[in-house]
Amino acid sequence: MATRTPLMAGNWKMNLNHLEAIAHVQKLAFALNDKDHEAVEVAVLPPFTDLRSVQTLVEGDKLKIRYGAQDISAHVSGAYTGEVSGAMLAKLHCAYVVVGHSERRQYHNETDGLCNAKVKAAYLNDLTPILCVGEGLEVRRAGDQVAHTLAQVDGALKDVPAEHAASIVIAYEPVWAIGTGEVATPEDAQEVCGAIRGRLAELYDRELAEKVRIQYGGSVKGGNVAAIMAQPDVDGALVGGASLDVDEFVRIVRFRDQ
Numbered sequence: 208m209a210t211r212t213p214l215m216a217g218n219w220k221m222n223l224n225h226l227e228a229i230a231h232v233q234k235l236a237f238a239l240n241d242k243d244h245e246a247v248e249v250a251v252l253p254p255f256t257d258l259r260s261v262q263t264l265v266e267g268d269k270l271k272i273r274y275g276a277q278d279i280s281a282h283v284s285g286a287y288t289g290e291v292s293g294a295m296l297a298k299l300h301c302a303y304v305v306v307g308h309s310e311r312r313q314y315h316n317e318t319d320g321l322c323n324a325k326v327k328a329a330y331l332n333d334l335t336p337i338l339c340v341g342e343g344l345e346v347r348r349a350g351d352q353v354a355h356t357l358a359q360v361d362g363a364l365k366d367v368p369a370e371h372a373a374s375i376v377i378a379y380e381p382v383w384a385i386g387t388g389e390v391a392t393p394e395d396a397q398e399v400c401g402a403i404r405g406r407l408a409e410l411y412d413r414e415l416a417e418k419v420r421i422q423y424g425g426s427v428k429g430g431n432v433a434a435i436m437a438q439p440d441v442d443g444a445l446v447g448g449a450s451l452d453v454d455e456f457v458r459i460v461r462f463r464d465q
């Protein structure tokens with residue numbers, strides 16, 4: 208089996224201005240040591256307006272923290288007021304970009320088709336998408352979480368070639384567990400993350416599927432991360448609220464010590 212480096216990514220959502228971002232990343236960098244960075248890849252996903260400041264800090268101080276954006280335009284350039292292109296994110300040396308977060312699907316009506324276009328826009332600019340998928344409460348209650356989530360994976364990966372899909376990160380984030388304090392059980396997380404890996408093997412091949420990192424997201428904290436990371440198909444966490452607290456996020460990075 209391929210060894211996958213865990214990816215702990217902090218999705219700040221609409222929190223921390225650029226000055227707060229600098230202080231936050233400085234604190235995080237100071238708290239993490241070389242051993243942490245060898246064991247785990249650590250990334251922050253700040254609001255657009257913070258990215259230039261984070262880039263300057265990370266590059267100036269040669270920090271090992273990686274960073275990315277929370278969204279990307281499906282378009283290359285032009286008359287799309289308020290949107291930010293992949294080329295602009297690449298120019299800021301972003302490593303990652305979140306695609307299809309449930310908050311964008313819910314509040315901005317993002318469809319699987321749009322997510323597909325955004326995944327392609329990311330690869331066009333050598334950005335790694337963190338593709339978010341996951342079911343809402345109704346779907347979970349009906350027991351349809353696997354079918355629902357796999358349909359989102361299929362939609363977002365339509366016509367994405369293997370050379371690109373091999374580097375994607377997929378975050379399984381059940382909507383009912385986001386910001387609610389209600390974390391999925393490790394078994395819940397494994398059920399869907401394992402099914403996602405199985406679908407990647409069907410869409411591409413087993414070798415590719417074994418390489419792709421699949422994160423869990425939804426109320427991850429220092430106290431619950433170890434049990435989730437112990438699951439064979441969970442390769443990291445996409446962390447919302449707890450990533451705004453440096454000490455808590457460091458505990459998550461150090462999940463092996465919990």
Ligand SMILES: O=C(CO)COP(=O)(O)O
Pocket residue numbers: 218308380384385386387388424425426427445446447448449
């Ligand atoms: O949506 C999330 C990360 O993208 C999860 O948010 P919380 O960790 O705040 O539940």
